[in-house]
Amino acid sequence: MPAKMQLTKGNEALAMGAIAGGCDCFFGYPITPQNEVPEVLSYELPKRGRVFVQAESEVASINMVYGAAAAGKRAMTSSSSPGVSLMMEGLSYIACAELPCLIVNVMRGGPGLGSITPSQGDYFQACKGGGHGDYHSIVLAPWNVQEMYEFPALAFELADRYRCPAMLLADGVLGAMMEPAEISDDAPPPNVPEKPWATNGRNGRAHKNVVNSLVIDPYGLRDHNLKLQAKYKAMECETRWDTRDVDDAEILVVAYGISARLALSGCKLARKQGIKAGLLRPITLFPFPSKQIAECATNKKRILVVELSAGQMVEDVRLAVNGKVPVDFYGEMGGVIPSPAEVCEKIVEAAR
Amino acid sequence: MDLCQIHADRCKGCELCVQFCPKHALEMSEERNAAGYHPAVLAHPELCNGCAMCAQMCPETGIEIYRRQKRARQDAVNQG
Amino acid sequence: MTTAMNSQDGMNKQNGGAVASEDLVDLKCVFERPKSLSDKPFHYCPGCSHGTYHRLIAEMIDEFGFMDNTVGICPVGCAVFAYEYFETDMIEASHGRAPAVATGVKRALPDRFVFTYQGDGDLASIGMGEIIHAAARGERITVFFVNNGIFGMTGGQMAPTSLIGQRTTTSVQGRDPRTTGHPIKVCELLSSLEGVAYLARVALTSPKNINTCRKYMRKAIRAQTEDVGLGLVEVLSPCPVQWGMSPGDALHHIEEDVVKEFPPGEFVDKLAGPVKA
Ligand SMILES: Cc1ncc(C[n+]2csc(CCOP(=O)(O)OP(=O)(O)O)c2C)c(N)n1
Ligand code: SF4
């Protein structure tokens, strides 16, 4: 069946996108607000002869992903904030062992058990490592149901290319919202690169393969870290971002995910009031579009960063412009979602 | 050739082979190996019957055992 | 196979002696390093049975002809470098999570032989959740479990398997059940789970027991290859260094004391029907 427009819930689109992206194995533990992801996959994956396991915890989930990814398969898990916190040790191992895989975080309010309402409070965790040691995951931030469907495939592709974990950072609104999206029920299988490093049984291979994150020699571990850092640098060419009405704008709003949608509506309202506002939306949060923000900001009066957090991505925006343009912040927490009118108000304030 | 072949460089001097040899054919050497351990030696090869108790117990897999086998021809002599 | 010989049977009953006329007899190697064991010398302390158990696993891989078909999962513990010692594909897991990693591998590649190698801190402390659920799901994996009653790698702290009264660096007065509970008996604990196909415990204290261990290991492997369920062999193993004993005394301690708390034997055997009492 060719792709067709269907009214689809974000989490369900994500699940179908994972299948289209060639997900061989899913391991996960239920948590709101992403439960439709394992629910859909528990039915759709076995039907296609692929693997679904409901793990006993997120700790187990991420380690099952580690095993299946080491075996050379496209493996993923999906969770929400507290569950993703539990995965951090495993994620650090995966990054060090250079295994490609996909971790989905449909963020909810924190800290602690917090709430099941939407949030963007896990930006630091997602983009700055989260677990121990110097590592990064590629982080993709969808802003609509279509991207919820398309990004799993992109995430798998980038993860395979750079042999690193990729994270899809969504939130409770995107997971629950219904929108028309072009979804295919039987997308052709994607091209998956050879994985000669996989621990999948020697099967005639002259040497054994080892998947490992232990480097006991200090110089060896330093060199491995340098290799990882070089890889993170090389990833910069994968930076993705989107701009709307920025050329003539005096106020540049920077926001990702669901906040970017509110921010875009806010910009439009501001323009009706005669204030030229435009949006820059980072699509990859790691690598972060620092250069693009700096370039875009050169002729702007102020920058306004909008997030569902106490102010996390704003730090990277400030680093990007390095004091050249003043950066304001507008954030809400706890599942409170600002209205476009409220964003517009902040834009108006910034323009004064 | 001795039936019990100890790889002295693998030996860590744990003495388990000595303790488990039913024939008391093994002893610990006064010498040190490359790693600094006193390795086990087959001090009395004439006592050794190739039972492999020592090799079974050796945590380092540092002992090889050989057995005498009669030749197919009947006139082969098996020594006592 | 050449390496897994039975030390009791087929022994040369004659009383040793050098070979007088070597040209009239052949010398046949009856015990040598298994092919699946790498050449690398073990990093274990003198008298530590980690090396012995490694060898037995390698013997089994040779015997079953699995060198090309195996993925092994190492623990965090003294055996953290186990991947150096096997010639098979190996994965180093985080502390306690080997059964989850093995689940990932086995589900991804159901026709591979997948084993975990885990210590008692790894399996019975931090990783208790993972082993119980892997067992409950009946994962087709084989678990080689080393119970030495202590955290060897981190310097001899109390393990959930430490004996009552055992002095460790975190129970210097001896383990007190009032504040630290009683030893966890993994085989007994797992035996109630339907997904388990084979469970056995053996003390690696003599050539005879080593041979028993081989028998158990064969069954724990068959539990996987014959698609029955999870197989686990627990070995009671010495940690001479952290116990403060000579290797010989450590083995005596197991035979005298440890087996009283951890009785050896088969607990579950679904290959041959239930074990008779
Ligand atoms: C998450 C985590 N916690 C703690 C440790 C430290 N640690 C390493 S090995 C170990 C205990 C190992 O004991 P056991 O599994 O019994 O193995 P043994 O060394 O006795 O063979 C601990 C606590 C770790 N590596 N990772
Ligand atoms: S083979 Fe048997 S008799 Fe010979 S040294 Fe070893 S244990 Fe002793």
Ligand code: SF4
């Ligand atoms: S058992 Fe092995 S390591 Fe121990 S003393 Fe004998 S040869 Fe050496």
Ligand code: SF4
């Ligand atoms: S500390 Fe104990 S378990 Fe670890 S290698 Fe030494 S003897 Fe073996």
Ligand SMILES: [Mg+2]
């Ligand atoms: Mg231990």
